[in-house]
Amino acid sequence: MTEVLSPKTTVNPAPKVGFISLGCPKALTDSELILTQLSAEGYQTSKTFQGADLVIVNTCGFIDDAVKESLDTIGEALAENGRVIVTGCLGAKSSDDGGNLVRKMHPSVLAVTGPQATQQVMDAVHLNLPKPHDPFIDLVPNSFGVAGIKLTPRHFAYLKISEGCNHRCTFCIIPSMRGDLVSRPIGDVLTEARALFEGGVKELLVISQDTSAYGVDVKYRTGFWDGKPVKTRMLELVQALGDVAESYGAWVRLHYVYPYPTVDGILPLMATGKILPYLDVPLQHSHPEVLRRMKRPASGEKNLERILQWREACPELVVRSTFIAGFPGETEEEFAHLLDFVREAQIDRAGCFAYSPVQGAQANELPGMLPLEVREERRARFMAVAEEVSVAKLQRRVGSTMQILVDSAPGMGKKGGIGRSYADAPEIDGVVRLLPPEKISKTLKVGEFTKARIVSAQGHDLVALPF
């Protein structure tokens, strides 16, 4: 008798990958792309090191503290799991002897890649943890670059429009890790934006290293979207994003915009509500000599005049910025210029670092390194002035009505919740603390908007009554 062999299905458990994502929103979007690809190929994720077949660590290498955190995390993953792939900015960093820093510190890692290297990471994963074969999973379309796995809450998302940077600021090593500016095709960016809105995103945060430079590398080439020609340039991108967002009732917020004259063109879009009247402009300093030593983009521009003009064009404008106190050679007079600038430009939200040397940065060679106490003391003085400005501006909002995007609302908001207005970017600015609504029928839902009356200001936050 002939035995008939029926096809047998053996179900192997899907291989599991642990994932740690460190660093800035740009690194987070790299993590999202890798996780999307892993998921599309049938890999599962593990919440613990022990439960994973291998671990990917997406690192940050921007400042020395971030380097330490990344190296410690790799060490922890190696101790608890043993099979580790490293990606991200730290992966592109050299050690003193010119070799790879990660490999030198942790020679047993399976592979090391730089940032924005989804394919190389996937190659390393395939090599060390073969791709599961599943006839169903293999049919899942590759959602890479459209709207895949997000690591942010469902209602907001980062949209990365370019990688790398053409500038060479003397305190920064990002271009040596991420390379020169490469703009994503405008059609891809807009397609991803629409997919994110379709997926429930109510706030889109546009990020890059230099948003105002979008398209410079491709000479503002004309791309296509929705069957229409559209230039690869910030103004056209922002207009189109505003149009798409409008149809979903969503917000668009711009980060990392340098004060070039071309930015003036987007202020009318803010004034008419197409995009949020919020600009994250990393100025770092105000004194022309310090900016020159920093080799900052737009250092020759008259930043104070420009910001005042922006405020005339759009009185609601909120400006967030970051600064460095105690840059090498900074005189007391140059520092005083910075304090005056923050007061006159009425910077709504300011962050400040005391200068700290970053390994491999050109600024380390500059004369006039200031003692740590002076750098720290200037940072503290800066923050005192910045807070004064910020708190006074928040106080002026008391009594007004604002549109709030709800981030958290336990029990449908019966006991209140937490949200943000157009003036607050997630994680870096303040929040709006929502009181329990007076009307019994009123509920608050995460990812939805509510109107609220501002009743008080508390530090960097506002307190509001939803209605």
Ligand code: SF4
């Ligand atoms: S603009 Fe300057 S600080 Fe920003 S990424 Fe480029 S080099 Fe670094």
